[in-house]
Amino acid sequence: MNFRLVRFFAILSTAWLLSGCGRESTAETVVEQPAKARIVSVAVETLAPLDLAETFTxxxxxxAWEDLLLAAEIAGPVRVVERREGDRVLKGEVILRIDPEARKADLDRARAEFDVQRSQFERMTRLRDEQIVSPQEFDDARRNFEVARATLRSAEVALGKSVLISPVDGIIDRLLVDRGEFVSEGTPVAEVVQxxxxxxxxxxxxxxxxxxxxxxxxxxxxxxxxxxxxxxxxxxxxxxxxxxxxxxxxxxxxxxxxxxxxxxxxxxxxxxxxxxxxFPRALAVPLYALLERGGQTLAFVEEQGVARRRVISTGSIIGDRVVVLEGLSAGERLIVRGQHLLEDGSTVAVGNH
Known part of the structure; x- marks a missing residue:
């Protein structure tokens, strides 16, 4: 065989062998690695029942408990003002006096007349028992005595009304009259506030x-x-x-x-x-821990490094928490951060809350 031809085939064979070895080596190095599991960092809160109250403000x-506008019960001049605006008064204490001297004089006259008529009536009563006076004379004496008694009572009431007293413990918020001023019956004179x-x-x-x-x-x-x-x-x-x-x-x-x-x-x-x-012993969770997906309210709890999805039913919202009626139990570890990245069964790593 021609030496050159032999040399050509030898070179060709060598090149083929080298080419085959290169493909085999490449096939051995392209090996698929298993996908590494994704771990989500989360924070949890252990659920515990609480005594909660829903309030509104x-x-x-x-x-004032009582705000009383006091009026004069009789007409006359204001003779004495015993309290000033802003003074504290007790129930029954005098605020001012309206013409007490004239009322005292009327009372003295009424009492004297009463004493006279009472003596006359008692005398006529004895004479009637002895049948010395006529029934008409006795009736006149009795009538005069009753009129005197009514007049005395009226004078006593008038004297009492001349003194304006506080009906409650309180403060004199306003005095509407001054000493010496004439007031009519029914005129407002002072305002007392309890x-x-x-x-x-x-x-x-x-x-x-x-x-x-x-x-x-x-x-x-x-x-x-x-x-x-x-x-x-x-x-x-x-x-x-x-x-x-x-x-x-x-x-x-x-x-x-x-x-x-x-x-x-x-x-x-x-x-x-x-x-x-x-809500005694209620289970309430942070609002931000809940998710809305597909028309359901969801929460995730952590169980041994795995996230578990829970469909829950909620009640009243109190502050930043919502009462859970169904779906969660006390003692479970509720995921409160990182829950937006989770699906049921996701691997989680619990960090600081």
């Missing part, structure tokens, strides 16, 4: 009125001004209207508020917090 205006307890007037919406009962304890929250503590107080619902206001469609309610320290004043604006519903 309404604005209110303070009013402030040791007040009442907060509230307009309750229709949707909330059926939650309230007279006697309920409520929380009264004064307005907080600069430098004031605004400490809350306990009040008692003591009135709830049966009929709604035709304009506002709200129901007027009144809450008794203790004001022994005198820091509250009629006319102030404050808030009253009422209890709508209580």
């Amino acid at each position: 309404l604005p209110a205006t303070l009013e 402030v040791d307890r007040l009442q907060a007037v509230v307009e309750v919406p229709e949707k909330d009125v059926h939650f309230l009962r007279v006697g309920d304890q409520v929380e009264v929250i004064p307005a907080r001004l600069v430098g004031e503590s605004g400490a809350t107080r306990v009040g008692e619902l003591n009135y709830l209207a049966f009929k709604a206001d035709p304009t506002t469609r709200t129901y007027r309610a009144k809450v008794a508020v203790d004001n022994a320290d005198g820091t509250l004043r009629p006319g102030m604006i404050l808030r009253v917090r009422f209890l709508r519903q209580s």
Whole structure:
């Protein structure tokens, strides 16, 4: 064989062998690796039952427990003014006197006449028993005695009315007359405000009125001004209207508020917090832990590093939490962060909440 031809086939064979070896080596290195499982970092909260209360707060205006406009019961000049505006008075204390001297004089005359007529009547009674006087004379004496007794009683009442007294413990908010001023019967002379307890007037919406009962304890929250503590107080619902206001469609309610320290004043604006519903031993979860998918409310719980989906039923929302009626149990580890990335069965790693 020609030496050159032999050499050609030898080179060709060598090239073929080298080419085959290269393909075999490439096939051995292209090996598919199994996909690595995705792990989602989450935070959890262990569920525990709580005693919860759903409340609602309404604005209110303070009013005096009693705001009394006192009027003169008799006509005459104001002789003595014993209290000033702003003074505290006790029930029964004198505020002013209207012509007491004249009324005392009328009473003295009436008492003297009464004594005379009483003696005359007693004398005529003895004479009648002895049949010395006629029945007509006896009847006249009795009638005169009864008139004198009525006149005495009227004079006593008039003297009492000449002294204006406070019917309650309170503060004289206004004096409407001055000493020496003549007043007619029925003229307003003083305004007395009872402030040791007040009442907060509230307009309750229709949707909330059926939650309230007279006697309920409520929380009264004064307005907080600069430098004031605004400490809350306990009040008692003591009135709830049966009929709604035709304009506002709200129901007027009144809450008794203790004001022994005198820091509250009629006319102030404050808030009253009422209890709508209580939920003893309720299971409530953060609103942000829930998902809405396909018209269902979902939550995820962590079980040994795996996320489990739960379809839940919810109730009232209280603050930033919602009461869970069905779907979750106490002791479960609710996923509260990272739940948007999960599906049922996802692998999770629990981090710090």
